[in-house]
Amino acid sequence: KSLKTIVIGDGVVSIEKQAFAYCNQVESLVIGNHVKMIGEMAFTYCTRLKSLLLGESIETISDAAFYGCCALNDLVIPNSVTSIGGDAFESCEQLKSITIGDGVETIGSAAFCGCFVIADVYVRSSIPTEIFENTFTEKNYKNATLHVPSGCLQNYATAEHWKRFIHIVDDMELSCILSSTTVEAPWMIFDTNGK
Numbered sequence: 001k002s003l004k005t006i007v008i009g010d011g012v013v014s015i016e017k018q019a020f021a022y023c024n025q026v027e028s029l030v031i032g033n034h035v036k037m038i039g040e041m042a043f044t045y046c047t048r049l050k051s052l053l054l055g056e057s058i059e060t061i062s063d064a065a066f067y068g069c070c071a072l073n074d075l076v077i078p079n080s081v082t083s084i085g086g087d088a089f090e091s092c093e094q095l096k097s098i099t100i101g102d103g104v105e106t107i108g109s110a111a112f113c114g115c116f117v118i119a120d121v122y123v124r125s126s127i128p129t130e131i132f133e134n135t136f137t138e139k140n141y142k143n144a145t146l147h148v149p150s151g152c153l154q155n156y157a158t159a160e161h162w163k164r165f166i167h168i169v170d171d172m173e174l175s176c177i178l179s180s181t182t183v184e185a186p187w188m189i190f191d192t193n194g195k
Contacts, residue, residue: 013034018041024048031053038060041064041065041067044065052069052075054077054081059080060081068090068092084100086109087113089112091114097120098122101124107130115136115137120144120147124149128162147169148170
């Protein structure tokens with residue numbers, strides 16, 4: 001209960017179901033580059049979690065993994081992730097910015113439901129991933145800006161459910177994206193435009 005920072009380092013390849021659920025004092029979480037799977041409800045209701053850094057080897061973010069992490073305001077899904085489970089980030093009420101890596105193949109039902117203040121969704125893939133009608137909320141479709149790779153606006157403007165975003169811009173340049181092979185907290189990642 002007194003943990004404020006969790007760093008999951010070398011040797012850990014999976015975080016099991018409900019491993020850190022209800023750790024409501026945790027404010028910062030760093031998941032190292034050896035973890036491949038985040039289990040179901042692993043960090044659900046970590047209600048003070050503000051800072052989340054996901055390692056570059058994660059492939060699966062399971063159902064409800066970060067459900068109810070209501071202080072989280074920024075999310076970057078690495079390119080290594082292929083699957084985001086249903087309800088994975090549901091009710092992350094302060095989430096304002098989401099970046100979805102280009103390796104994501106599936107995003108589950110209600111993955112970002114209840115994230116009412118999302119202002120920007122950055123998607124790195126030129127081919128739209130299949131999503132559900134309720135992957136995002138109606139408020140997201142109406143108010144958030146969907147940023148897609150340059151030249152791919154039409155792909156998203158005609159894709160099922162992605163086309164529901166009213167504001168779609170193809171302003172993402174994907175060259176010169178750097179990745180780190182070490183994890184040191186705290187740190188930030190910027191693209192070539194300073195975002």
